[in-house]
Amino acid sequence: MASPPQPPIAGIADFLADPVKSADFPQTILRFRNDRAAASVGFDGLSDEDWLAHFGRFTPLPANLPQPLALRYHGHQFRTYNPDIGDGRGFTFAQLKDDKGRWLDLGTKGSGTTPYSRFGDGRLTLKGGVREILATEMLEALGVNTSKTFSLIETGEDLHRGDEPSPTRSSVLVRLSHGHIRIGSFQRLAMLDRPEELARLATYVLEHLYGEAPGDEPAVRLLDQVVRRTARLAASYMAAGFVHGVLNSDNINVTGESFDYGPWRFTPFWDPDFTAAYFDHHGLYSYGRQPQAIHWDVVQLAIALSKIAPIEALAPVLDAFPEIYEGAYAGAMLAxxxxxxxxxxxxxxxxxxxxxxxxxxxxxxxxxxxxxxxxxxxxxxxxxxxxxxxxxxxxxxxxxxxxxxxxxxxxxxxxxxxxxxxxxxxxxxxxxxxxxxxxxxxxxxxxxxxxxxxxxxx
Structure with missing residues (x-):
């Protein structure tokens, strides 16, 4: 079992997250373990018993986070700003270095309530977990930069949902992701007028997720990276025929990695109006509007970063998105x-x-x-x-x-x-x-x- 250095997220947890506990599930039945992904962080040799202990009961990993962290963030949801969100049914359980030297997060979905659960039960349906396996596997096979579904464990509870037959089976999912810092993480700090913490978060992302020194203009360097990475993400969605369904700013990872799959679908035909979410009544996140939607979210990041950098320096970086997207789109189609x-x-x-x-x-x-x-x-x-x-x-x-x-x-x-x-x-x-x-x-x-x-x- 790998023993990584001190997880760097611990250094910013004071303003980024809250320590939480996992739910105590009635059962832990292993349904899926991704040994290919586990091999990249040294866990492919883990016994099923230890796997269940760490990813079903959330026993802390050695030399890692002593307690899970529920991240705080805001975000625009269907273009309406919402300050009352955050990790409501998930948390960051651990950080590990992969075989390329990158810091990755083990994050959860369905692991129980947190301070941000509001009226939710903090759980994940088993069907939702199965759908996330299928989405991440298919996207990875099509060359999209995506989180990996690391583990799916059935938890033995009956869940009631208003949009599918109930009661239905429950699960807890663990994903391996290149960070869980969202555009909404920066929006929250900007809304609360915390420029020093904004700067600390920008430095964290540059140093630990991009492997760059922050330099003299960390906010500008950060925005440049996000513009390039998210433009490539949008291009890869189009080439894959994929519709994420919910491209809110709290669902856009600043590493440009796709994650958090709810109502996703692949469009069978080239249909710009094809939507994935039944509640997307106006087609805001339809197949053909995804590049525009992601660009709009990156604009919100630029607005947040204007708290710590002049807009005159940020605007030219932001304006490069369409041209970068066009080149990335052609590249993704040819690839x-x-x-x-x-x-x-x-x-x-x-x-x-x-x-x-x-x-x-x-x-x-x-x-x-x-x-x-x-x-x-x-x-x-x-x-x-x-x-x-x-x-x-x-x-x-x-x-x-x-x-x-x-x-x-x-x-x-x-x-x-x-x-x-x-x-x-x-x-x-x-x-x-x-x-x-x-x-x-x-x-x-x-x-x-x-x-x-x-x-x-x-």
């Missing part, structure tokens, strides 16, 4: 396609041709990228569709070189590996009605196989 870039103008033209073809909704997003992997279309059932609607793509691709080996057996499958709502529901139904976990574990294996075939760079 999923598996071809080498040829230059900004030519790459943009290829991406526009892909969008035009997909916008006809005659072929799904996953099917298109599967059929054209490596830049050359393989014969199949959609040949006539491609000939009619994707002639511009084929003409553009003739000038591109493949950047991916296509000899992996995955590329000979009849169908691409996808993750649409019908399959999510079928996997959950098997668990709920028959306690059959095989469909989930089989799907995770299939997703990881797809990720290997894509051969994303580390």
């Amino acid at each position: 999923r396609l598996g071809v080498r870039p040829r230059g900004a103008e030519e790459d943009l033209a290829l991406v526009q041709a892909i969008e035009q073809g997909l916008a006809t909704r005659t072929v799904g997003i996953d099917r298109f990228f599967f059929d054209y992997s490596g830049g050359r279309r393989r014969p199949g059932p959609y040949d006539a569709t491609y000939a009619e609607h994707f002639s511009g793509v084929e003409a553009a691709l003739a000038r591109y070189d493949g950047a991916r080996m296509t000899d992996h057996p995955y590329w000979s499958d009849a169908l691409p590996c996808s993750m649409h709502i019908e399959e999510v529901e079928a996997i959950w139904t098997a668990i709920d009605s028959q306690d059959d976990w095989a469909p989930l574990h089989n799907k995770v294996a299939a997703i990881r196989r797809m990720g290997e075939a894509h051969a994303w760079p580390n």
Whole structure:
């Protein structure tokens, strides 16, 4: 078991978090352990008994946080500022260094009530935990910078929810994440007019999450990093066909890592208006509006940082978001396609041709990228569709070189590996009605196989 140095979050916990205790669950039944993620922090050899003790009963890890920390933050939720939020059903349990030397957090979901629970029970449905496994595994396989679902343990309680059949089974989830500092963490300190703590938090992020010296303008350097990282995140969502569902400012991690999956979905077709959350009545966080939504959240960070830096220095950094996004978007689309870039103008033209073809909704997003992997279309059932609607793509691709080996057996499958709502529901139904976990574990294996075939760079 790893024995890391003193977790750096302890140095800012006085203004960032509150010490809390985990709920005492009736049961701890191990349902999922991510040994691949655990290996990166030295926990892959942990026995199931010790795993349950640490990630179900939350016995402190050696030389780590003596007590979990519930983080304090504010945030804009559907563009309305809310000062009454924070970690209401989760906490930061530990910090560990991974095999790349980065500080990572072990954070929870469903671990019990905290000072920020308001009227919630602090719990997580088992279905919610299963959905988070599927989201994180699929996004990782598609090259999105995402938190990893580290552990899922069933806890033996009956939960009642207004938006799904109840009573339903309960769970506690642990995620491995590159920090849990949100844009809302900075908004809270700005709203409370605490410039010294804002500066301390900016320095913490630069030093311990980015590995940078704060320098003379820590707020400007921080904003520059967040702009670049979140623009890449937005681009990767679009290339993956993913809709997060709730891109509030308290759900945007300043490391640019995607996390906290509630009503997420993958859109089957190229549909800018496709939404994931039933309560997103105006499509604020629809598929096509995600880059705008994330940019808006980063604007809120800039407003908060203006407490400790002149807006004249922050504005040019913020204004770079659209251009950075455009380049990142083209890069993400070409990376999923598996071809080498040829230059900004030519790459943009290829991406526009892909969008035009997909916008006809005659072929799904996953099917298109599967059929054209490596830049050359393989014969199949959609040949006539491609000939009619994707002639511009084929003409553009003739000038591109493949950047991916296509000899992996995955590329000979009849169908691409996808993750649409019908399959999510079928996997959950098997668990709920028959306690059959095989469909989930089989799907995770299939997703990881797809990720290997894509051969994303580390």
